[in-house]
Amino acid sequence: MPVTLADIAEALGVSMMTVSRAINNRPTISTETRARVLEAARAMGYQPNHQARGLATKRTFLIGLVVPDLTHSYFAELAKAIESIARPAGYEVLICNTDEDAEKEIAEVTALRHRTDGLIIASSLTQEKADLYRKLISKGAKLVFLDRHFARVGSPAVVTDNVLVGLLATEHLINLGYRRIGHLQGIGIRVATDRLEGYRQALLKHKIRFDEKLVRPCGLFEQSGYEAMRSWIAEGKLPRAIFAVNDPTAIGALSALYEAGIQVPNEVAIVGAGAIHYGVLLRVPLTTVDWDLIEMGHQAARLMLETIERNKPKNGRQRIVIVNPALVVRKSCGAGVNNK
Amino acid sequence: MPVTLADIAEALGVSMMTVSRAINNRPTISTETRARVLEAARAMGYQPNHQARGLATKRTFLIGLVVPDLTHSYFAELAKAIESIARPAGYEVLICNTDEDAEKEIAEVTALRHRTDGLIIASSLTQEKADLYRKLISKGAKLVFLDRHFARVGSPAVVTDNVLVGLLATEHLINLGYRRIGHLQGIGIRVATDRLEGYRQALLKHKIRFDEKLVRPCGLFEQSGYEAMRSWIAEGKLPRAIFAVNDPTAIGALSALYEAGIQVPNEVAIVGAGAIHYGVLLRVPLTTVDWDLIEMGHQAARLMLETIERNKPKNGRQRIVIVNPALVVRKSCGAGVNNK
DNA sequence: GATAATTTTGTTAGCGTTAACGATGTCAAT
DNA sequence: ATTGACATCGTTAACGCTAACAAAATTATC
Numbered sequence: 129m130p131v132t133l134a135d136i137a138e139a140l141g142v143s144m145m146t147v148s149r150a151i152n153n154r155p156t157i158s159t160e161t162r163a164r165v166l167e168a169a170r171a172m173g174y175q176p177n178h179q180a181r182g183l184a185t186k187r188t189f190l191i192g193l194v195v196p197d198l199t200h201s202y203f204a205e206l207a208k209a210i211e212s213i214a215r216p217a218g219y220e221v222l223i224c225n226t227d228e229d230a231e232k233e234i235a236e237v238t239a240l241r242h243r244t245d246g247l248i249i250a251s252s253l254t255q256e257k258a259d260l261y262r263k264l265i266s267k268g269a270k271l272v273f274l275d276r277h278f279a280r281v282g283s284p285a286v287v288t289d290n291v292l293v294g295l296l297a298t299e300h301l302i303n304l305g306y307r308r309i310g311h312l313q314g315i316g317i318r319v320a321t322d323r324l325e326g327y328r329q330a331l332l333k334h335k336i337r338f339d340e341k342l343v344r345p346c347g348l349f350e351q352s353g354y355e356a357m358r359s360w361i362a363e364g365k366l367p368r369a370i371f372a373v374n375d376p377t378a379i380g381a382l383s384a385l386y387e388a389g390i391q392v393p394n395e396v397a398i399v400g401a402g403a404i405h406y407g408v409l410l411r412v413p414l415t416t417v418d419w420d421l422i423e424m425g426h427q428a429a430r431l432m433l434e435t436i437e438r439n440k441p442k443n444g445r446q447r448i449v450i451v452n453p454a455l456v457v458r459k460s461c462g463a464g465v466n467n468k
Numbered sequence: 469m470p471v472t473l474a475d476i477a478e479a480l481g482v483s484m485m486t487v488s489r490a491i492n493n494r495p496t497i498s499t500e501t502r503a504r505v506l507e508a509a510r511a512m513g514y515q516p517n518h519q520a521r522g523l524a525t526k527r528t529f530l531i532g533l534v535v536p537d538l539t540h541s542y543f544a545e546l547a548k549a550i551e552s553i554a555r556p557a558g559y560e561v562l563i564c565n566t567d568e569d570a571e572k573e574i575a576e577v578t579a580l581r582h583r584t585d586g587l588i589i590a591s592s593l594t595q596e597k598a599d600l601y602r603k604l605i606s607k608g609a610k611l612v613f614l615d616r617h618f619a620r621v622g623s624p625a626v627v628t629d630n631v632l633v634g635l636l637a638t639e640h641l642i643n644l645g646y647r648r649i650g651h652l653q654g655i656g657i658r659v660a661t662d663r664l665e666g667y668r669q670a671l672l673k674h675k676i677r678f679d680e681k682l683v684r685p686c687g688l689f690e691q692s693g694y695e696a697m698r699s700w701i702a703e704g705k706l707p708r709a710i711f712a713v714n715d716p717t718a719i720g721a722l723s724a725l726y727e728a729g730i731q732v733p734n735e736v737a738i739v740g741a742g743a744i745h746y747g748v749l750l751r752v753p754l755t756t757v758d759w760d761l762i763e764m765g766h767q768a769a770r771l772m773l774e775t776i777e778r779n780k781p782k783n784g785r786q787r788i789v790i791v792n793p794a795l796v797v798r799k800s801c802g803a804g805v806n807n808k
Numbered sequence: 809g810a811t812a813a814t815t816t817t818g819t820t821a822g823c824g825t826t827a828a829c830g831a832t833g834t835c836a837a838t
Numbered sequence: 839a840t841t842g843a844c845a846t847c848g849t850t851a852a853c854g855c856t857a858a859c860a861a862a863a864t865t866a867t868c
Binding site for chain 2: 823824825826827
């Protein structure tokens with residue numbers, strides 16, 4: 129059986145509280161006894177029982193992380209960055225996958241809520257369904273939104289400027305001389321509508337007429353990009369260039385184009401978003417929009433720790449951290465190639 | 469404040485135990501009262517307090533997963549597969565990254581041990597250091613090894629046949645006509661030595677002399693493969709074909725070769741192992757050895773649940789599940805190309 | 809040197825749950 | 839009617855820890 133505070137207390141002939149104080153580094157204990165206790169604890173191999181501690185303090189030292197797809201390097205890198213802050217602070221990270229499924233997300237958030245001190249969520253919910261989160265927050269839940277946030281839910285969040293992402297990507301294509309530019313549009317989430325908005329703004333800015341036939345709905349996965357592109361190819365009237373809502377869909381589109389024998393970037397140019405890990409090594413290295421995921425994860429973790437550790441639900445304005453996106457030019461956009 | 473058993477008990481005018489029994493679906497309660505309690509619990513929005521439950525039962529309903537690199541799609545897919553079994557069974561999965569660092573692994577295993585019901589470990593420790601795990605098991609720790617296991621640690625494990633992996637990869641290269649075949653050798657872990665052994669066996673079987681100059685030490689990351697390949701290129705005397713210990717190192721090698729203007733597979737052919745997600749979409753699609761990760765994760769999760777739920781430390785022989793590897797032929801090996 | 813101020817330690821109770829046992833009620837068999 | 843078997847429900851204590859208060863020991867103050 130593991131060593132308990134009581135064991136140490138008995139061995140040293142002091143009270144449990146004294147031991148507890150030493151272990152938790154409380155100021156109200158003499159440095160001498162603290163040293164004695166810590167030494168004994170070390171020698172006896174004491175490991176605190178988090179369940180008992182949690183029951184007494186209403187803390188779990190667990191942070192929940194809810195992501196749509198862990199196999200997407202984007203979220204795996206975020207997870208890693210979050211962990212690198214959380215663990216040294218004494219928290220473990222509980223990762224949950226939702227597969228971009230709203231039902232699953234709701235179920236997992238509900239389950240995780242009482243098992244963790246707070247949740248970092250990259251939500252797949254639509255803006256309308258986000259009321260759930262408003263309710264949770266008013267019940268005292270500690271949430272930090274990651275990558276995706278909700279306008280009407282007042283919670284800290286770390287996101288990128290997705291309108292700018294769409295603008296950078298689309299404007300880059302325009303600057304390369306393309307005029308007939310399509311968009312593979314993600315569905316549901318705010319990120320997707322913002323990127324679409326950026327796409328529109330770029331067109332507007334350069335006086336290119338917005339043509340809704342050039343905007344094709346699509347999911348957020350590689351498979352969805354593949355399927356959307358396949359059906360587009362089948363229908364014909366392909367645009368000269370495409371801004372895909374994210375890198376997985378861009379890669380899916382790339383596969384479909386390759387399969388159909390359509391040259392990238394010579395026949396169709398592609399730009400993605402979100403700098404997937406292997407984008408640079410692809411058959412056609414993928415031009416994309418990148419932002420600092422390590423920074424993003426760190427910030428989210430820090431916001432979470434702050435939210436947990438100041439115990440008031442909110443002091444003053446909620447913090448929204450915005451990470452700046454930047455274009456990464458590679459081959460798939462046709463930069464350096466003779467475009468018309 | 470959340471609803472407790474006491475609240476429900478009071479509301480219904482029964483004892484807490486009755487409520488507890490209903491919630492936990494114990495047989496010693498009348499179906500009628502159980503229904504009443506469950507209905508009330510549902511209506512009041514009762515969520516069990518896992519900390520308290522855990523304190524009383526010595527269970528946490530948490531499974532720890534320790535992996536060397538979550539951003540490697542290999543481990544992310546395993547994690548996802550494990551989660552898909554664990555969550556429906558009422559367990560959450562606590563994922564920890566070790567970056568292939570033995571120190572970190574030991575620290576995290578030690579920390580996680582008492583916070584979880586059991587640990588699924590893809591260990592980075594060498595066989596010698598594995599004594600730690602023998603000790604933990606003798607102290608009652610519940611471990612399942614994943615992807616990598618230890619000969620002398622009697623614990624359930626789910627692995628592939630890594631000797632066969634090496635053999636399949638190398639023999640494929642031999643069958644393609646190559647004779648001067650090199651190996652980027654992973655270090656430390658059993659997986660690497662097994663794959664090296666497979667490489668040797670393949671050479672032996674085809675009466676090709678083993679030349680230790682053709683075996684270059686290397687880590688397990690993309691970066692290590694890149695560096696190892698770069699120095700090999702700098703030294704010259706490249707082999708005609710290379711079996712890399714895994715896909716990340718193979719991809720690193722690919723990058724180094726590309727950078728040096730060396731054609732793959734025309735000048736140097738490459739085979740990896742472990743079927744990384746984007747291997748098929750690379751500049752030169754990567755020939756590799758694949759095995760079923762979903763199956764692997766499922767099996768590991770099931771072994772873990774079994775180990776947790778039968779409370780005896782071991783009944784009969786320890787189960788070792790072996791997932792069969794199979795070659796995936798793509799372009800990097802030069803199949804279909806005119807080899808000499 | 810007595811008292812107050814301060815520092816250090818101990819005691820009690822409780823966090824929400826379940827295990828173990830005890831109590832009650834019901835029913836059938838004697 | 840008495841006994842016992844069985845089903846159902848309740849009481850008590852404990853899990854390991856900490857908050858809040860109480861007590862003791864030490865130091866400072868005049």
